[in-house]
Amino acid sequence: MNDQWIFGLTMTIVGMGGTLLSLWLLSVLIGLLKKVFPYHKEHAHPKR
């Protein structure tokens, strides 16, 4: 297998895996963020 293909396969495996893993982690972090700062209706419409 020449260098060109090694580069291509490395990029494909690490790129696809890295993108999927990063976005999964990001989705978990967003979930946590939502838990830490939950939505409260009164916050959206504060009483005057």
Place this chain on the structure above:
Amino acid sequence: MLWESVLTALGGLGAGVTQLTLPHIFMILIGCALLYLGIGRGIEPLLFVPIGFGAILVNIPLAALMEEGGFLRTLYNMGIITELFPILIFIGIGAMTDFGPLLENPRILLLGAAGQFGIFLTLLLALGLGYTPLESLAIGIIGACDGPTAIYVTSTYAPHLLGSVSVAAYSYMSLVPIIQPPIMRALTTEREKKIMMHTVKKSVSRNTKILFPVLVTLFTALVAPLGVPLMGALMLGNLMKESGVVERLANTSANEIANIVTLLLGLTIGATMEANQFLTVRTLGIFALGFIAITLDTAMGVLFGKLMCFATGGRVNPLIGAAGISAFPMSARVVQTVGFEYNKKGHLLMHAMGANTGGQIGSVMAAAIMLSIVGGMGLI
């Protein structure tokens, strides 16, 4: 004596005609075709009008607009070489984008990852066709369906392909409503197309919306630091929008700055379409591979949607996977239209919007990861 002087002067006036070659004429016709697409057919007019005119300008012999000191060369050096134009565009995109539907259902971000797989598969195809590794990266990124990202990556890896990659990216983005539906129909069953998804509630706090862009930027900085300029710009725009305290800046980013940079970016992309660089068999290859990239992205998104459908016990309609690309909001509308054909009561738009904004983040993340891998391998 006077007669000779007049003849010499006339010779100077007609020099452009004598220097005009068939490739120049062909490229000027291509510029005119882009103008027709933009003006006559309304296809991506904001980009195709300046690109088309730039292509005409740069192929006028002796005008020397792309020589050192020419105004197109100055713009190119100022905005493309420095990568400033795509970054400024990203601030505007961030200021225009509502990530609310994505924040409501963060799992949908995975579709934004699957929608980028075509980039990497196309890269392999490009390598197989004899393009160099860096050229292959630039070609693969057409699959991101994201003009500024494609321009950013191409200007870094393969600036000589900038014209063809950019025109291919914007052309296929505008063809999303034609390219995607047959793939979506072919890869899903009748039952899957009819799946109803629960209504998205607006239940994201303001704090979450404000902290989201900061979180994404810091996360990108840790995972793929070379992608921070792109992601940081996108998230800065979004932070300004969501904070609500710098409305003038957010509006300026989304309107004036985005408009001015779009004009300059279009012109400079057109300026890279010089006959001797653009009229090659490789350009045709780039267009063919770009089409394959977007097709593969759509297919991978829908297939991942099917996986999510299976994993959630049939609660996810796989059609929304097609919106995991960055063509926003066109792709989400396509999903809504196709879904509505099969189930008049099912409204997929908000879910598709979530996947589509996920695709925007996904495309930037994929580019960031590519940059970091290539940086790690010492290729740039």
